[in-house]
Amino acid sequence: QLQLRESGPGLVQPSETLSLTCTVSGDSLITPSYYWAWIRQTPGEGLQWIGHIFYTGSATYNPSLRSRVTMSVDTSKNQFSLRLTSVAAADTAVYYCARDSRKVSITFDPWGQGTLVTVSS
Amino acid sequence: DIQLTQSPSSLSASIGDRVTMSCRSSQSSSTFLNWYQQKPGTAPHLLVFAAVSLESGVPSRFSGSGSGTDFNLTISSLQPEDFATYYCQQSYSPPYTFGRGTRLEI
Numbered sequence: 489q490l491q492l493r494e495s496g497p498g499l500v501q502p503s504e505t506l507s508l509t510c511t512v513s514g515d516s517l518i519t520p521s522y523y524w525a526w527i528r529q530t531p532g533e534g535l536q537w538i539g540h541i542f543y544t545g546s547a548t549y550n551p552s553l554r555s556r557v558t559m560s561v562d563t564s565k566n567q568f569s570l571r572l573t574s575v576a577a578a579d580t581a582v583y584y585c586a587r588d589s590r591k592v593s594i595t596f597d598p599w600g601q602g603t604l605v606t607v608s609s
Numbered sequence: 610d611i612q613l614t615q616s617p618s619s620l621s622a623s624i625g626d627r628v629t630m631s632c633r634s635s636q637s638s639s640t641f642l643n644w645y646q647q648k649p650g651t652a653p654h655l656l657v658f659a660a661v662s663l664e665s666g667v668p669s670r671f672s673g674s675g676s677g678t679d680f681n682l683t684i685s686s687l688q689p690e691d692f693a694t695y696y697c698q699q700s701y702s703p704p705y706t707f708g709r710g711t712r713l714e715i
Contacts, residue, residue: 507673534696534707534708534710535653535696535698535707535711536707537703537704537705537706537707548703550703550704551704562679584652587654590660591658591659591662592640592641592658592659593641593642593643593658593659593660593700594641594642594700594705595643595655595658595698595700596645596653596655597654597655597664598652598654599652599653599654600652601651601652602652
């Protein structure tokens, strides 16, 4: 059974860099069938797709965040990661990683449990 | 970006009721529209994909309909475990966007 789990600091200083890792278990990242996505959720903005990455390292980002986002994969550890630079209070959110499936329509399933990241000094 | 507008934002119903909630797209999403259920403190869970296809393991009381700009999610007979927030999501064009949700309450 595929499971995803986010990890990383729960508190980040303003203007610093947010770094999160998603560990995948129960299946390999190295598959042509799926991408791997990051999504965040805030009470104010709701759910926002941050971007996705293929196991080769090819990534697509949300244009609203593109200048600050970098995603990467580590196939040896079956992990993929998110870096968001120059964070501000508006980046405070629950961050989820998810498998991006292409079953006719691009869907996100399953999701990790989510991790709350607070941007504050 | 494609904007998704969900209505109503909240909905009160009772066990056994039939409920329908709406998702309207700012431009055609064809049938590239998915529905998720989220309960407090947990991640969203996929219910319906490609507008009308039920995800494996999802009870048959859930159904999706629509195409283009207007989509619906219907629950035919509400069960206690169905009280949650429901989100639509389009995958017609990136960035993939979500609606703001319909909260289903007792």
